Amino acid sequence: MLLTVAIIGAPHGLRGEVRLDVRTDDPDRRLAVGNVLETEPADAGPLTVARARVTPDGAVYVIFGEARDRTAAEALKGVRLVVESDEDDADDDEGWYAHELVGLRVLHVDGRGLGTVADLEQLPAHDVLVVTEPDGNEARVPFVEAIVLGVDAGAGTVTVDPPRGLFAADPVDEEDLDGPDGDA
Known part of the structure; x- marks a missing residue:
């Protein structure tokens, strides 16, 4: 590989x-x-x-x-x-390689399917999962513990708890944009 x-x-x-x-x-x-x-x-x-x-x-x-x-x-x-x-690359504590993640199904913590991992971008601050959503949209999910709850390569899944609006299927509602007194 x-x-x-x-x-x-x-x-x-x-x-x-x-x-x-x-x-x-x-x-x-x-x-x-x-x-x-x-x-x-x-x-x-x-x-x-x-x-x-x-x-x-x-x-x-x-x-x-x-x-x-x-x-x-x-x-x-x-x-x-x-x-x-090689053997030096097999240490699981070092994180994930793109080839290990591409093709895994992305599941919301509530069990909904959100898409499929298309790539792993390695950025200076943190890695980002590129997810192709069922409608063809592309979402970029920060690969951080607060959002990516787990990767189960054996089951072929990545479980995420994304903030509203990160995926097209989970848009931010108008009332979510209003302030505490109802004003934007």
């Missing part, structure tokens, strides 16, 4: 350096100089890390041996760097 290590972002400078949207909890190991990473799409790689650096604000930049100028780096924007999962 392939895991996304990073997504290649915009080029930085003229020598092929690119910013990475890191998706691994072990970037020092995964993005070490000399590592060869497979890509999605496959025809963009494999790519060899020739240089890597982390800025004081935590941004990760690399130069790949196969892309040593800005033009080559621009062609890599949006490419996913992937690795085959």
Whole structure:
């Protein structure tokens, strides 16, 4: 099973350096100089890390041996760097990977079906479940304990207790918008 290590972002400078949207909890190991990473799409790689650096604000930049100028780096924007999962990736305490969640049914705490997990977005503050609702709308559910009550991969479900208005099927009522004295 392939895991996304990073997504290649915009080029930085003229020598092929690119910013990475890191998706691994072990970037020092995964993005070490000399590592060869497979890509999605496959025809963009494999790519060899020739240089890597982390800025004081935590941004990760690399130069790949196969892309040593800005033009080559621009062609890599949006490419996913992937690795085959291994034993080190199996620690359940580290959270969930998108491939483990995609396709799971999303259930409201009261038992109503709300949709299906389409993706897991990893954002700086917290992860977000992208849920396709039965009517085709897309909801973004913060993957935090207060909202996502549990994931049961065996049963194929994610149980949530979302605030009103997060899902199209559960809109905020007009009276919910009124203040305590009935005024908006």
